[in-house]
Amino acid sequence: MTALTEPAEAETDPDAVARPGLIREFLLVAGLFLVYKLGRQLATGHTIRAFHNAHRVWDLERNLRLPHETAVQSALLHGDTLVRAANTYYAAVHFPATLAFLVWLYLRRPAHYVWARRVLAAVTAAALVLPFAFPLAPPRMLAGTGLVDTARVYGPSVYGPPAHDHLSNQFAAMPSLHFGWALMVAIGLIAATRSRLRPLWLLHPLLTLLVIVGTANHYWLDALVATAMLGVALALFRPPHRAPTTTGVGTGLAVPRRRVPAGAGR
Numbered sequence: 603m604t605a606l607t608e609p610a611e612a613e614t615d616p617d618a619v620a621r622p623g624l625i626r627e628f629l630l631v632a633g634l635f636l637v638y639k640l641g642r643q644l645a646t647g648h649t650i651r652a653f654h655n656a657h658r659v660w661d662l663e664r665n666l667r668l669p670h671e672t673a674v675q676s677a678l679l680h681g682d683t684l685v686r687a688a689n690t691y692y693a694a695v696h697f698p699a700t701l702a703f704l705v706w707l708y709l710r711r712p713a714h715y716v717w718a719r720r721v722l723a724a725v726t727a728a729a730l731v732l733p734f735a736f737p738l739a740p741p742r743m744l745a746g747t748g749l750v751d752t753a754r755v756y757g758p759s760v761y762g763p764p765a766h767d768h769l770s771n772q773f774a775a776m777p778s779l780h781f782g783w784a785l786m787v788a789i790g791l792i793a794a795t796r797s798r799l800r801p802l803w804l805l806h807p808l809l810t811l812l813v814i815v816g817t818a819n820h821y822w823l824d825a826l827v828a829t830a831m832l833g834v835a836l837a838l839f840r841p842p843h844r845a846p847t848t849t850g851v852g853t854g855l856a857v858p859r860r861r862v863p864a865g866a867g868r
Contacts, residue, residue: 621708621709621712621715622708622712622715622716627708627715627719630719631701631704631719634719634722634723634726635697637726637727637730648737648773649737649739649773651737652737652738652739652773653739653743653744655736655737655738655739656738656739656740656741656743656744656775657744659738659776659821659823660741660744660747660821662823663821663822663823668822668823669822671741671747671749671815671816671818671821671822672747672748672749674812674815674816675749675750675752675815675816675817675818677816678752678816678817679750679752682756685752685756685816685817686756686757686758688752688812688813688816688817689752689753689756689757689758689759689817690758691809691810691813692753692760692780692813692814692817692819693753693758693759693760695810696779696780696783696784696810699783699784699787699806700722700783700784700786700787703718703787703790703791704718704719704722707790707794710794711794713842714790714793714794714841714842717790717839717840717841717842718786718790720835720839721786721790721832721835721836721839722783722786724835724838724839725779725782725783725786725828725831725832725835726779728831728834728835729777729779729782729828729831732774732776732777732827733771733773733774733776736776737773737774738773738774738775738776738821738824739772739773739775740772740775740818740819740820740821741775741818741819741820741821742754742817742818742819743772749818750818751818752816752817752818753817753819775819775820775821775824776820776821776823776824776827777824777825777827777828777831778814778819778820778824778825778827778828779828780810780813780814780819780820781807781810781811781814781820781824781825781828781829782825782828782829782831782832784806784807784810784811785807785828785829785832786832787803787806787807788803788804788805788806788807789832789836791803792804793841794841811825
């Protein structure tokens with residue numbers, strides 16, 4: 603009788619899946635980012651409705667007794683360095699972090715890469731539809747709230763005056779893809795890695811949430827809607843199953859689980 607020494611799960615281990623073609627994936631991901639930018643531009647306008655909806659969202663948050671956005675911003679405004687750091691995080695981390703996440707998965711976890719790309723594409727597509735039905739001015743534009751447009755006052759800013767900004771739709775605050783993508787980065791890395799410290803990746807969406815609210819670019823509800831959309835996408839696209847491991851006694855090393863041959867030990 604020949605002993606079976608290979609892991610029983612080797613045939614289904616997603617780490618062994620061949621990664622998709624580089625050119626094809628580059629075009630797909632580049633297309634995703636391009637559609638994101640162009641789609642937001644197509645939903646421009648609707649200024650009156652956007653401000654009307656902004657007042658509705660603001661009042662709804664107060665009725666729900668959600669924390670006041672001004673409380674978060676007040677903490678940022680204690681020092682110029684802190685508020686500029688928050689503005690820089692908002693402007694410079696969103697796209698590079700998501701791209702780095704996809705590149706790492708593509709190189710190290712191909713099956714998880716395909717899953718994450720599908721989830722991000724689904725969330726982004728849904729997020730592009732909502733501004734047509736529910737245009738929303740960000741809280742930094744809403745008079746009477748006491749909020750400051752921190753990017754305009756302290757810099758750096760990624761937006762110009764709304765009337766002359768042809769690169770983005772500033773009336774598409776809901777949902778917050780800043781938060782939705784950040785949360786997916788954290789969930790994806792937690793699903794694709796085995797480190798005991800991997801829950802720390804949740805600090806990225808948490809910091810992103812504080813930044814988008816503190817800089818008055820988004821309401822709390824923008825993040826909640828993005829979370830709901832991500833939840834639906836995650837229900838539709840399940841992550842690949844990783845082969846289980848056992849821990850080597852006294853070493854702390856992950857060791858593949860082996861199949862015990864019939865009759866062993868008799």
